[in-house]
Amino acid sequence: MDLIFEKSRPGRQGCAIPAGDVPAVNPREVIPPSLLRDELPLPEVAEVDLIRHYTALSRRNFGVDVGFYPLGSCTMKYNPKINEDVAKFPGFTGLHPYAPVAFSQGSLQLMYELRQYLSEIFGMADFTLQPAAGAHGELTGIMIFKKYFEKTGEKRTKILIPDAAHGTNPASGALCGYRTLTVRSNADGGVDIDHLASLMSDDTAGLMLTNPNTLGLFERNIEKVSDIIHNKGGLLYGDGANANAFLGKVRPGDLGFDVIQLNLHKTFSTPHGCGGPGSGPVGVGKKLVDFLTIPRVIKTDEGFAWSSEYPDAIGRVRTFFGNFNVMVKAYAYIRTLGPAGLKRAAEIAVLNANYIKARLQPYYDLSFDRPCMHECVFSGTRQVRESGVHTSDIAKRLLDYGYHPPTIYFPLIAPEAIMIEPNETESIEILDAFCDAMIQIASEARETPKVVKSAPLTTPVKRLDEVKAAREPNVCWKG
Ligand SMILES: *Cc1c(COP(=O)(O)O)cnc(C)c1O
Numbered sequence: 040m041d042l043i044f045e046k047s048r049p050g051r052q053g054c055a056i057p058a059g060d061v062p063a064v065n066p067r068e069v070i071p072p073s074l075l076r077d078e079l080p081l082p083e084v085a086e087v088d089l090i091r092h093y094t095a096l097s098r099r100n101f102g103v104d105v106g107f108y109p110l111g112s113c114t115m116k117y118n119p120k121i122n123e124d125v126a127k128f129p130g131f132t133g134l135h136p137y138a139p140v141a142f143s144q145g146s147l148q149l150m151y152e153l154r155q156y157l158s159e160i161f162g163m164a165d166f167t168l169q170p171a172a173g174a175h176g177e178l179t180g181i182m183i184f185k186k187y188f189e190k191t192g193e194k195r196t197k198i199l200i201p202d203a204a205h206g207t208n209p210a211s212g213a214l215c216g217y218r219t220l221t222v223r224s225n226a227d228g229g230v231d232i233d234h235l236a237s238l239m240s241d242d243t244a245g246l247m248l249t250n251p252n253t254l255g256l257f258e259r260n261i262e263k264v265s266d267i268i269h270n271k272g273g274l275l276y277g278d279g280a281n282a283n284a285f286l287g288k289v290r291p292g293d294l295g296f297d298v299i300q301l302n303l304h305k306t307f308s309t310p311h312g313c314g315g316p317g318s319g320p321v322g323v324g325k326k327l328v329d330f331l332t333i334p335r336v337i338k339t340d341e342g343f344a345w346s347s348e349y350p351d352a353i354g355r356v357r358t359f360f361g362n363f364n365v366m367v368k369a370y371a372y373i374r375t376l377g378p379a380g381l382k383r384a385a386e387i388a389v390l391n392a393n394y395i396k397a398r399l400q401p402y403y404d405l406s407f408d409r410p411c412m413h414e415c416v417f418s419g420t421r422q423v424r425e426s427g428v429h430t431s432d433i434a435k436r437l438l439d440y441g442y443h444p445p446t447i448y449f450p451l452i453a454p455e456a457i458m459i460e461p462n463e464t465e466s467i468e469i470l471d472a473f474c475d476a477m478i479q480i481a482s483e484a485r486e487t488p489k490v491v492k493s494a495p496l497t498t499p500v501k502r503l504d505e506v507k508a509a510r511e512p513n514v515c516w517k518g
Pocket of ligand 1: 174175205207253278280281317319
């Protein structure tokens with residue numbers, strides 16, 4: 040495919056600019072020579088060339104509107120378009136953050152009600168919507184831990200994190216000055232209870248737990264875990280990034296979590312691949328409400344207003360009020376699905392993952408053989424052993440079958456991990472077609488391993504030399 044610069048023809052243009060009605064000025068007479076460029080080699084193309092060029096480029100890409108994306112909510116699930124439509128209402132997009140409250144009642148009401156919905160769904164006393172992402176929510180949550188112990192006058196310097204945790208967990212603990220201690224997983228893929236009990240002490244702030252964890256497994260001993268932490272005066276933090284596994288089924292607040300962060304962009308409908316806008320609300324139990332961020336939307340007799348009259352608050356963690364647009368999408372998602380719909384979404388997300396697990400189990404080793412939640416984690420160890428085909432080869436071969444590969448090599452505790460998260464939006468036909476491709480690849484790995492190891496063979500860019508790509512990056516690739 041040609042670069043747009045190669046399509047350029049001198050004098051060709053995509054739009055007609057009206058003749059100037061002011062005297063022409065020679066740039067050399069008004070712009071200092073050091074700032075003046077002799078030549079600005081912009082492509083000169085007609086509108087139709089431009090449209091065809093970028094449409095052709097977009098067709099070389101893969102998106103969730105094009106096909107199945109087993110990276111799941113964690114990276115890119117299909118999101119109902121109505122949520123985008125609502126977020127585009129000019130009343131929302133045209134509102135200036137400094138607009139007086141009298142002109143922004145609708146937006147304030149939306150934030151107020153979203154906090155209430157989230158509190159009800161997750162069993163927490165209140166939420167802040169300010170954090171701009173999951174990791175930012177973690178940081179906010181651990182700042183609340185810190186403030187709480189400052190208030191109780193306790194000196195706690197350590198924080199516990201399971202070895203299956205997302206890398207952002209230890210980072211958040213460390214940013215707040217805690218030393219992180221790693222808790223081992225047991226043979227079941229859950230927290231090793233004895234190890235946890237041996238690490239929990241009076242100078243430990245608590246535990247950051249992801250449930251379901253990054254292996255897609257629900258922590259069976261959650262009540263025991265909660266007791267171990269609370270009996271030593273600690274707090275239990277929940278990383279709720281993947282809440283679509285349990286919406287409407289179980290509430291973290293009822294399980295003993297004192298603080299949780301959500302990823303609205305994962306669970307509640309915002310496309311966010313490539314680091315796009317996020318929102319990581321943080322919910323807390325009753326005893327921590329005073330420490331939440333300010334300002335907060337309050338309801339008064341005259342309508343909704345902002346208040347910062349919370350002397351124990353940790354302060355602000357974000358300019359203005361957070362990523363408001365993401366909140367609108369979450370609000371629309373919750374309102375369109377309703378309580379029964381949210382619960383159904385969780386049920387289907389879990390059913391879909393278990394369906395894939397059951398169909399692929401004869402062909403790939405499972406990391407932990409028990410019912411999973413929203414995602415199932417296989418291990419490519421059998422393929423490595425039998426034919427030297429690695430998980431990265433299997434992932435690249437999936438491209439030839441028209442699928443975006445799933446998450447691979449995470450979580451780190453599963454060797455050659457293949458983590459598949461199908462989500463609630465995919466039908467049984469899609470799941471079956473994907474499983475057929477995975478099964479076909481398993482047989483290719485045995486019979487024609489060379490093919491799998493040289494994949495992808497049908498994509499615009501073939502297999503990259505990863506070492507060369509890292510050592511000598513050539514960002515002007517053309518082919
Ligand atoms: C995605 C994720 C995070 C981080 O969320 P960001 O919005 O990317 O900062 C943290 N924990 C878990 C379990 C996650 O899946």
